[in-house]
Amino acid sequence: MLRGFFEPEAVLIAGASREPGKVGYALAEVMKGYKDRGVFRGRLYATNPKPGPDILGIPTFRSVMDLPEVPDLAVIVTPARFVNQVAEECGRKGIKNIVVISGGFAEVGEEGRKLQEELVSICRRYNMRLIGPNCVGVLVPKHGLDTLFLPVDKELDGDMVTSLKRPEPGSISLITQSGAFGVACLDYMYGEGIGLSKFVSYGNKADVDEVELIEYLGDDEETKVILVYAESIDRGREFLKKAGEVSKRKPIVVFKAGRTKTGAAAASSHTAAIAGSDSVYEAAFRQAGVLRAYDMEQFFDMAKALSMQPPARGDRIAVITDGGGAGVMATDAIELSGMRMAVFSEETSRRLDEMRKSGVIPEIASIRNPVDLTGSATDDSFVESLKVIVRDDSVDGIVMLALHHVPGVTSALPERIAEVDLMGKPMVVVDIGGEDYAVRFRRKFEKLGFPAYPEPERGVNAMKALVEYGRYFYHWINIHGK
């Protein structure tokens, strides 16, 4: 039902501008770029009430009524006082989906609230759906749909520097109440190499809200994980019902700011919404199988793991490391997270001991969990110990700490690991470091489907998401005792 917002064949930019620097110009420039590069394969139109030449080569008309066809989507960027008139024309023309970028509605007080109510009633009258107002809109990298008015480059000390290159197409979708935070997330995603399916900043959510977006993304085949940034959730009951249904098919992670009383007060002055008690949210999310992130890094760390690896069928985790210290950190993090360090079966212990004796893994390796292959580790020792450990019924998931500085670890390790049958159990990888090798080594693992993190604690947190989601997804009950 919301498909027109995400896969329109014809798009109108209402309020496009001929002046560089204006939002209506930036938006036209962005969409024209996608069309020229062949990413957006539909048709583009623009309107501007002043007579003049086509804007950036996009067929430009003085009124919506003059368009030669009915676009699937209109993006409105006129000043607030003209928005309702344009929306009215869109309705009369037969357009079914509008995104209103313009601010100056409910968020600015009484007068704006009236304007917004009027906008909604226009939409109702024409059976037209609305995202916004006061938002940055929609981004679908795969289809070249991009209503973000923020340019890719921004001037820094005289240089033009990439400031908001959009993420590559991927399988994570993000819906956000805060446009500014949404934009910051996109910047973060690009930097981390995390792919995006759909992005929606829904601003004042005068019509389309989280509930409908979750429903749509729940059915969207290109979305594997749904991320929600919210400061308030208005239709709480419907949200939980829908989220509970969708979570049976794919994970939803919510990052809800305004957790503390003071934070909630700040949120309500930000979005004029009442945030509600955090403990109520916490309990409700858990019941609906919704995972919760507490900061942005965690938000995307969880999303990456959930989009790449299967949920876990239990909470008993094995750690394989070539750095003893990192192994200790991961062990601490597992215990503190409420998961458990797996206790290997006798068979596993025996086989690891044999491998140690025969030199497959280093003689000085420690073979209890965490398995420490030490600085004498090799690719072989990682692969062979993994093969044994993953077959142990008392292991539900694996955290592999493959610190690349160890001389015997080579860049062939990711491919070698990918050949191992993991028996449907999830695995995450950690390599610490910010230099080229570490960054590329982690990316290699990720291309092969293993989410990779620069810190033991972040890897463990990602595994926790797979365990928590698994608990809901498989309805598993902790019968192992503690």
Added chain:
Amino acid sequence: MLRGFFEPEAVLIAGASREPGKVGYALAEVMKGYKDRGVFRGRLYATNPKPGPDILGIPTFRSVMDLPEVPDLAVIVTPARFVNQVAEECGRKGIKNIVVISGGFAEVGEEGRKLQEELVSICRRYNMRLIGPNCVGVLVPKHGLDTLFLPVDKELDGDMVTSLKRPEPGSISLITQSGAFGVACLDYMYGEGIGLSKFVSYGNKADVDEVELIEYLGDDEETKVILVYAESIDRGREFLKKAGEVSKRKPIVVFKAGRTKTGAAAASSHTAAIAGSDSVYEAAFRQAGVLRAYDMEQFFDMAKALSMQPPARGDRIAVITDGGGAGVMATDAIELSGMRMAVFSEETSRRLDEMRKSGVIPEIASIRNPVDLTGSATDDSFVESLKVIVRDDSVDGIVMLALHHVPGVTSALPERIAEVDLMGKPMVVVDIGGEDYAVRFRRKFEKLGFPAYPEPERGVNAMKALVEYGRYFYHWINIHGK
């Protein structure tokens, strides 16, 4: 007393090798590189028992006894079974400091333990100090002293890729029990652009331990912050006494792994040390003014803030933001950390309101703490609101969230901010994003002395370090109530 380890005028590499790939070759190559680039300005010698040409152009002798002078420092990389003989020669020659990189001592069992005891007694006999054995040794970027045998580049899918470029000279020193984790930290520091004063991996700490290193670094003018990674602290009483003294002059941050019972067990199999109860450590650290980090990211986030900004004289924090959502996150994090959101004085509120009316800050800005300048923020609005807020007696520190995507924020902001008199109050900065602009914008702030973070929560955590250290440094007592 330990100066010879950090500023030697002549260095011997004992056990240098003529075979590329060997540790004794890599080490010679690394040190020769510093000498050729003029960073290490002292004299280099090598020993190798086999006759042959000079190694990499370093004057090479068959025995320590043959050297033309007495080096200040010998770095021993021979196989374990030859180490004691070489140490004996070093002693006879009159060398006063040795670093033993070689493993194969206490960490491998009874035989190694005997070897280590013998090594220690040789050192005692000759009044010679020892770092190690079983360590990666010492790195002082400023003086080009570098006993790390790990090469800068490593092969990745056929390319030579930087894997361990050393951090630039800076004011943070790091001492670490785990060599592998220490190396990973250096990789992280380089990636984050964090400067290093001294790095010591002390391995089995058979002689020089944390206590003496903290004492030395406490007096070292080039060290502003001391970081300690430890899995166990053996001389607990002396450590706390010394740490308590040093903390009066400069901050010490400890990252102690093995916090949980299982983690501690893993640590003891890693270093054969008994870790002790975490709650005992926690209380003792607090009493000695030692700050504690719980993961690597936090470790360096805290260090950066402590090296760049003054400690806080209280825990009342002001937040200035151009992104409402980020402001809410920072508010949550401040409340959850045990700090408090500052409540502005009437004078401050009045002046901010005037600025809003006169258009110095946006009309739609929210002027209660967190101050939300909104997406209409400009450099001016940040600078002018900061000037007012920093003069408020009820503000002890400032977290500035300057999200750069906002059109009115330019790359001139850092310099503009640096011109404001902050009245001795600490400030940290946040800009979210992983693209070039965000990275360079943060670095600009850091060059001007403001630690900058990519997440609101990380900025708040850094401020927390300044507040906690301030509590010890200034002996302030919380008399404000809650």
